[in-house]
Amino acid sequence: xxxxxxxxxxxxxxxxxxxxxxxxxxxxxxxxxxxxxxxxxxxxxxxxxxxxxxxxxxxxxxxxxxxxxxxxxxxxxxxxxxxxxxxxxxxxxxxxxxxxxxxxxxxxxxxxxxxxxxxxxxxxxxxxxxxxxxxxxxxxxxxxxxxxxxxxxxxxxxxxxxxxxxxxxxxxxxxxxxxxxxxxxxxxxxxxxxxxxxxxxxxxxxxxxxxxxxxxxxxxxxxxxxxxxxxxxxxxxxxxxxxxxxxxxxxxxxxxxxxxxxxxxxxxxxxxxxxxxxxxxxxxxxxxxxxxxxxxxxxxxxxxxxxxxxxxxxxxxxxxxxxxxxxxxxxxxxxxxxxxxxxxxxxxxxxxxxxxxxxxxxxxxxxxxxxxxxxxxxxxxxxxxxxxxxxxxxxxxxxxxxxxxxxxxxxxxxxxxxxxxxxxxxxxxxxxxxxxxxxxxxxxxxxxxxxxxxxxxxxxxxxxxxxxxxxxxxxxxxxxxxxxxxxxxxxxxxxxxxxxxxxxxxxxxxxxxxxxxxxxxxxxxxxxxxxxxxxxxxxxxxxxxxxxxxxxxxxxxxxxxxxxxxxxxxxxxxxxxxxxxxxxxxxxxxxxxxxxxxxxxxxxxxxxxxxxxxxxxxxxxxxxxxxxxxxxxxxxxxxxxxxxxxxxxxxxxxxxxxxxxxxxxxxxxxxxxxxxxxxxxxxxxxxxxxxxxxx
Numbered sequence: 108x109x110x111x112x113x114x115x116x117x118x119x120x121x122x123x124x125x126x127x128x129x130x131x132x133x134x135x136x137x138x139x140x141x142x143x144x145x146x147x148x149x150x151x152x153x154x155x156x157x158x159x160x161x162x163x164x165x166x167x168x169x170x171x172x173x174x175x176x177x178x179x180x181x182x183x184x185x186x187x188x189x190x191x192x193x194x195x196x197x198x199x200x201x202x203x204x205x206x207x208x209x210x211x212x213x214x215x216x217x218x219x220x221x222x223x224x225x226x227x228x229x230x231x232x233x234x235x236x237x238x239x240x241x242x243x244x245x246x247x248x249x250x251x252x253x254x255x256x257x258x259x260x261x262x263x264x265x266x267x268x269x270x271x272x273x274x275x276x277x278x279x280x281x282x283x284x285x286x287x288x289x290x291x292x293x294x295x296x297x298x299x300x301x302x303x304x305x306x307x308x309x310x311x312x313x314x315x316x317x318x319x320x321x322x323x324x325x326x327x328x329x330x331x332x333x334x335x336x337x338x339x340x341x342x343x344x345x346x347x348x349x350x351x352x353x354x355x356x357x358x359x360x361x362x363x364x365x366x367x368x369x370x371x372x373x374x375x376x377x378x379x380x381x382x383x384x385x386x387x388x389x390x391x392x393x394x395x396x397x398x399x400x401x402x403x404x405x406x407x408x409x410x411x412x413x414x415x416x417x418x419x420x421x422x423x424x425x426x427x428x429x430x431x432x433x434x435x436x437x438x439x440x441x442x443x444x445x446x447x448x449x450x451x452x453x454x455x456x457x458x459x460x461x462x463x464x465x466x467x468x469x470x471x472x473x474x475x476x477x478x479x480x481x482x483x484x485x486x487x488x489x490x491x492x493x494x495x496x497x498x499x500x501x502x503x504x505x506x507x508x509x510x511x512x513x514x515x516x517x518x519x520x521x522x523x524x525x526x527x528x529x530x531x532x533x534x535x536x537x538x539x540x541x542x543x544x545x546x547x548x549x550x551x552x553x554x555x556x557x558x559x560x561x562x563x564x565x566x567x568x569x570x571x572x573x574x575x576x577x578x579x580x581x582x583x584x585x586x587x588x589x590x591x592x593x594x595x596x597x598x599x600x601x602x603x604x605x606x607x608x609x610x611x612x613x614x615x616x617x618x619x620x621x622x623x624x625x626x627x628x629x630x631x632x633x634x635x636x637x638x639x640x641x642x643x644x645x646x647x648x649x650x651x652x653x654x655x656x657x658x659x660x661x662x663x664x665x666x667x668x669x670x671x672x673x674x675x676x677x678x679x680x681x682x683x684x685x686x687x688x689x690x691x692x693x694x695x696x697x698x699x700x701x702x703x704x705x706x707x708x709x710x711x712x713x714x715x716x717x718x719x720x721x722x723x724x725x726x727x728x729x730x731x732x733x734x735x736x737x738x739x740x741x742x743x744x745x746x747x748x749x750x751x752x753x754x755x756x757x758x759x760x761x762x763x764x765x766x767x768x769x770x771x772x773x774x775x776x777x778x779x780x781x782x783x784x785x786x787x788x789x790x791x792x793x794x795x796x797x798x799x800x801x802x
Contacts, residue, residue: 126508127157128501129460131193132480133426134159136184137168138469144184147467148191150486155498156193159466160425161185162251163198163268164230167205170247178254189260196366196425197261199251199352201244202268203230208243215240218279221324229473231273235344236285241351248352252359264360265425266352266367269393271345275377276337278321282344287316289340303612304332328533332613338527342379349386364388368425371416372409373397374542379523381416381563390417393426393464396449398439401704403750404550406449407733408561410456411549412521415562419512423460424453429490430478438476444780446493447500448748451782454504455735455746457512461501503766504784510739516720517552517559518571521545522579525564528613529580529605536637538656539605544577544701551707553750556722556729557715558736573599573718579606581613582623591627594693599718601696602628604657605635620659621697628697629665629688636660636678644677644700646684650709651675654684654700661686661699671696671713685710687717725759732757732777738789745785749777762787 131151136144151159161184162169170176188195209216209227215237217225225232233240255261294300297313306312311330313319322329322337353365366387369380372394384390392413396402413422429446431438441449450461468479480494526541545561552559560571564586568574574593579602582590587607594600607624609615616622620632636658638644643653648671661683663670672685687696694717702710715721722729732755733748745762749755757775767783770776777783 125505127505128454128508129158129194129423129462130154130498130501131156131158131460132160132463132466133163134161134466135164135469136161137165137180138471139467141183143467144187147481148187148193150481150491151193151466152191153486154480154491154495155502156466156480158194158196158262158460158462159188160196160198160265160462161188162200163265164200164203165198166200166203166247167207169200169251170205172207173211176250185255185258185260189258193260194262195258195260196263196265197251197255198265199244199248199267199356201247201266201352204233204240204243208240212239212243214281217274217277218282220276220278220322222278225274229273231269233274234277234279234281235271235274235341235348236277236281237279238281241348245351245355248355249359252356256360256363261360261363263389264356264363264365265391266349266356266365266387269368269370270349271342271378272370272375275341275345277341278323283320285344286321286337286340287319289343290319290336291316293336304330304336305612305614306330331531331533334531335524335528335613338377339379339524341377342382342523345378346383346386349383353386366391366423366425368393369413369416370394371413373405376523376526376542381523381565384416384418389420390422391425391460392422392458394424394453395426395428395432397435398437401546401550403449403452404553404704405546407452407456407553407735407748408546408549410453410458411559411561414457414512415521415560415566417457418566419457419514419560421457421459421509421511423462424450424458425460425462426464427453427462428478429463429480429494430482431476433474433477440478442780443489443493444778446490447497448780448782450497451500451746451784452733452735452748454501454507455733455737455748455782457737459508461497500766506740506742506765506786507737507744507784510737510742510744512560513736513738513743514570515558515560516572516718517557517715518566518568518574519545519548519552519559519561520564520566520568520574520576520579521561522564522576522581524611525578525580528609529578531613535605535635536656538637538640539578541578541580544603547702547704548575548577548707550704551711553733554704554708554730555711555715556724556732556734557711557720558723558734569593569596569598571598573601573715573720575601576606577603579603579624581609581611582607582616583611584623587623587627590624594627594690594695597692599694599696599714600627601698601714603698604659604700606697624695625664627688627690627695628686629663629668629695630683630686630697631662631664632659632699633662634660642677644679644684645675646672646700646702646706647675648672648685648706648710650706652702652706652709654702654706656701657699658684659699661697672710687714725757728755728757731755741789743787743789745787747777747783747785749779749781752779754778757783760785
């Protein structure tokens, strides 16, 4: 199904059967006078743009009053774009309600945990469960779908925009009612809810459903399972809203694919995108780089995770920036080469579209200092020339369109519920950063030149020879059995501190830590040992790494456990810090402290060796070059990304060079911040050498 829908986008509105990568941006013509529109289309064609998102924040323009509609300007834009050979990913325009709606119905406005109303004046000021908002929004969706169902420019629907970016957590009375409905569906009875929430503690037992509220501002720490369920509910409430718009669109335009833009990046964690992916026809994502020591590693990690959410199938990069953004404390412009490199990293990890916010840089409004494809300086600018050059590159890479990610031999498990639960209040430390720990393992693998996939706990985990599950805090019985079976059948599992500690209700697995994984790992921990800020412990591993944040006092309980490293300082001097238990042809390892990316790079070879995993890169390129592989139509496409500010020679890699440079001797060289793509014949599945299904 998804390949057919993606084909519609790849081939464009003109029916050209040649596969291509999509290229474009959010386009906001309502911000500009009509005389600019024709110039926009001309420049789009010059830059190689073949798709734009239109109408995202246009509700007030389309419907200026409850019973007044103005489609004339949008009709004109749709016709103009189609005449220029540019497809439209048409937004439903519901992202932000117009002033007339919030004035007439202030009850649609979100409410914070402390009872404050979020007023109009910015964007996304609506409650996900407001029946009044939904009535008006779906009326708009229906009007849009009826009007443009047969327009030849329409290639996809774009539901709302960045759902939950500003309104994922609403504590209003509407939310309270919807939360109770959600809880009834989950638990059926109050007895089951009281057990799950542990309400015997602090006299919280409920005797009527109407007594239950969202975790609003309280005198102390709110019930932890109540908090966790509210996170689950809030993600589900937005998902249900997404379904409501999608169902109207599918009713009226069943052949037009539907998407919405996720935000897999940084600290955006309120929406369980792994759970949402099945609700749309293709996955889309927005990503913005936050400058820092691991900024490009984080970009790759996020793109990789989007591919995992999409089960390795092609996805769409709906937004990123050509240069500086406007919402960081200091907004730094991108250096030469970074616009293309950042874009192509997403393509390497499965993106079949490269789109930006936005086409033309705004002259007014909150995002006027956010970069765009056409900057304030106009098309006679280095930025627009870089934009045009990228369009040319993407045309060259057209054979990649529609190909899937080739599985690596290493998988990093990323689990939303463990993320939510591990970072709640009243824990051993408030300094734990789930996403950062996962990113550190990813950075360490990049430093070794080892390809890895970032996958969800619902993925086909047994395809990986080595499975890394950092801070897998929440482990239900079924997942514990799956991981045990994975190891027994020859897989190699690595997990870390604060893993396996609780079940799906956030109840501690009794008998000692790491709880549900204790027997598999062959160790027992009686008490956690979080470290104070600035404290560190030394380990006797190669490179003498230091651990921070956390330590565990480990007792080995199984004869098949090897101690790979011990503490050389701190309260646990001489005791195990890193262990590995052999289980049949597999193993289960445990890392009891935070080593950071550099420390993990020193440890990882000892964990990779039992799984038989090595780098696919030439020795001289390891650490400097990121390798990602896409595969399809009898070919493999090797994306080679220079992670450094220096040229890197690449000897020993064969294949047809689609993009890249060679030196005078014909050897492949990656200039600073550059990307090369090689095409090789696909001679069969790369990846695991491990027998499957216990064979």
